[in-house]
Amino acid sequence: MMSSIGGGYPVQETNSSGSQPWTQPNREHRQSESPSITVSRPVYLLLHYLHIIKSFTSDPNTEHGWRTLEDYIMNGHPGKEDLILLVMDILFILNVFHSLNAVHGDIKKQHVVVDNDGRAKLINFEKAERVKAGDGKIQEEIQKTGELAYYILSGGESYPQSDGDGSWTNKDIILDLTEWMTHPDPTKRRSLEDVLYHPIFWTDSRKTRYLQAVGNFSEVKQHHKDAKHDLNKKSKGKSFVNWRQEVEKDFAELLKKMDDYWERNGKPYPNDPCGLLHFIRNVFQHKAEEAPSIKFTSRFPDLFETVYFFAEEKGWNFRNSLQYIFREFFDIIFKNAATTQPEVLAEH
Structure with missing residues (x-):
């Protein structure tokens, strides 16, 4: 059976021990010329659970009853825990991408929508691609994700200027999370897997x-x-x-x-x-x-x-x-959020 995730990413379901070719179409949808990403079935199920969706053909507010991220933050009256959950959703799915040596390619507030349950969904995968180790695109995406996380958790505020070394003197828990992802030295930015262990997400x-x-x-x-x-x-x-x-x-x-x-x-x-x-x-x-x-x-x-x-x-x-x-995070999130286990977050 053929299913679609991301911006029209075809995924061929096979048996539980098999894998699926995850093909990124180009704008003309000439899939034979596009790179292919193979994911295990547990990862396929994880991506399906997280509802990665293709680009909307119309306003998401009218097409699905969902809201743009900006509208949700400014007019939806979300609480602190609601905003933290949005950030966790975004980090969680991007971590899956990064573990497969892939990037979304264009992370920004316009490419996040919020469903009727207050969960974040990523859209617009036209620039998604496989990347080679060391080319820096994952680190660039981590920085942009940090800036987006600050925008969400601060309730829509602009990203603040640091003290020049990527840190802030009067730091709170939101800036601490942001600092993990936006350090001026890309080698000192945490992976999104590490970021998901940050105390802001703790019970x-x-x-x-x-x-x-x-x-x-x-x-x-x-x-x-x-x-x-x-x-x-x-x-x-x-x-x-x-x-x-x-x-x-x-x-x-x-x-x-x-x-x-x-x-x-x-x-x-x-x-x-x-x-x-x-x-x-x-x-x-x-x-x-x-x-x-x-x-x-x-x-x-x-x-x-x-x-x-x-x-x-x-x-x-x-x-x-x-x-x-x-380091307790994945024991909690995987039991509550998916039927898979942490070790499947790798390419087979």
């Missing part, structure tokens, strides 16, 4: 596991002078500066139990960021049934981002316990 549960892991570091547990000073400095004016008071409002009994369990020299957990991280580590370790009800990431919405940037500056994010959390 609250995963962020909490990250906080537990940081709370287990000796520098935090033992309140090393430098770590305490630097984290306190980063935490000024944040929601968790008086964390004990906030936790005590709803969990006074649990806080007392943990204080009694941990007390050093008759003192409870310190009312500072190191004390909070150590508390998070211990409450999940010793009161696992009660701990999730505190909902640390929603109770203290700026806690994770503050600790993440602090750990990044300290070089802690490269420690094994945190790298393990960073």
Whole structure:
């Protein structure tokens, strides 16, 4: 059976162990003169699931009831999580292309539409092509994807000027994601597979596991002078500066139990960021049934981002316990998004 994905890309379905020739037509559709990309059946199913679509012959708003990306962002009232999901969709499918040594060739906001479920779809594949290793087109596409990601996550703002070295002094989680893809030195841009591991895509549960892991570091547990000073400095004016008071409002009994369990020299957990991280580590370790009800990431919405940037500056994010959390992504996305497995993202 012949199916079509992308800008009219014919894919011949075969058995589960076979592969499909993925042919890129030129504008005159003389397919015999066009390059061919062969993909395994699991990759075919993945592409089919993601609904890569050919160019619209009319306005997508009237043809499918879908919206242009700009209209969705400006008039669709999407929430933060909706915008993050759009970026994940785009990164995910482009990562499939890049793993096959192929590029879309013209990534920009005009070539993304949003369906009725709020999912991003790529259109206009006329410039898609196979590329050779080292020719730089994948790196160029990663940079453009980073700029597009900023446009989406910022709610339609223009791409900001960096400090000149590809970074920003006052960086937030959106700029951090952008920096992974837009570094002036192409060799320092992350692959889209790596970008998909970025913390902006993490669930609250995963962020909490990250906080537990940081709370287990000796520098935090033992309140090393430098770590305490630097984290306190980063935490000024944040929601968790008086964390004990906030936790005590709803969990006074649990806080007392943990204080009694941990007390050093008759003192409870310190009312500072190191004390909070150590508390998070211990409450999940010793009161696992009660701990999730505190909902640390929603109770203290700026806690994770503050600790993440602090750990990044300290070089802690490269420690094994945190790298393990960073590299969990595909186990989650493939179970929820497709019937395939991560190892099929390669040309057979």
